[in-house]
Amino acid sequence: MTSKLETLERALQAALGEGAVISSALGELTVVVPAAGYLAAMQTLRDDPALQFDQLIDLCGVDYSTYGEGTWEGPRFAAVSHLLSIAHNWRVRVRAFAPDDEMPVFASVTGIWRAANWYEREAFDLFGILFEGHNDLRRILTDYGFIGHPFRKDFPISGYVEMRYDPEQKRVIYQPVTIEPREIIPRVIREETYGMK
Template identity: 55%
Template sequence: MSWAVTHEDLDALGQRIVADAAGAFGGYKVEFNELTLTAALPRIVEALTLLRDHPDLRFNQLIDIAGVDWPQRERRFDVVYHLLSYPKNRRIRIKLETDEDTAVPSVVGVYPSADWYEREAFDMYGIFFEGHPDLRRILTDYGFHGHPLRKDFPMSGYVEVRYDDELKRVVYEPIKMTEWRNWDFLSPWEGDERGYAPKVLPGDEKAEAK
């Protein structure tokens, strides 16, 4: 028995879901043989409940919740849900947009595994989830400043951490950038202009002096 899913199958599935959702989904698209649905933010709980409970869909497993940052957009964040249907052997993606101040309804009541996924999105991107039972950081420290996966977060971070032997505890200090090192990218295997004899590289004169 073949489980191959064609573009036409996914297109028909997308049309049916949008039609049955009564506005909970704004649209869909099929790309790279994958179905992506766009959900209305206030109705995400209703939308995922439909996908889980509909007898012809039965997307009973939440695989992941991911964030995507688009700083140039007014609603800069995408919240992406990946679902799996064991009985139908299908995967589906649901996306919605939000900003730094608008909370997304928590779907922990639909999929309990969303608990940690939503906490991760909050920690890494600063996306708020309304109704989450325990929305706090999960990967960074409690006193961490900022959200590391935002595009405007500095690569060096804001503070550095070290253990202080005198205080006998971990301390946080402003980043101290050491002087930038000038790397020598010349290779000792490079020949002269004709490709025969080795070139004289910087520092060779010191070795000859010895």
């Protein structure tokens, strides 16, 4: 008797072919597709009658630059989606890596799932990942004057600028960060009998 996960894996392999790499961990399947075939793979996942992933649960950006404590040697940015098939009651994670670390670009899946709209805007705002074909790709969480992408691993913790209300000018102004960088090390208590009665 085959398990539900094995049935899904076979259906995914049949639908997506050799271009997709499927792995299983902790009772979940992850499909890695090339960026060039990302849109076609997502369309197949939704439309194939054996799969019917009709719901996009989540889409996010990931910066792998410090993954594995800096041992990662693959592409830096990825778009990761979680899909749900209501008809079959199964889920899958889809990951695609951007080939260009300087300008990560993927095709927009808003034409397949309308729910991708705000998710793709968030990935653009926080990671700088572009979604080609998105009709309203603009910042969603940071201010329009914000510089940089705050979820990138190389973004400084204090940022580049700060904003404050200036009572003399009667408006919000931007200025260079005035926070002094510092390192806070918590006090560590080491007692041999700590926690023993």
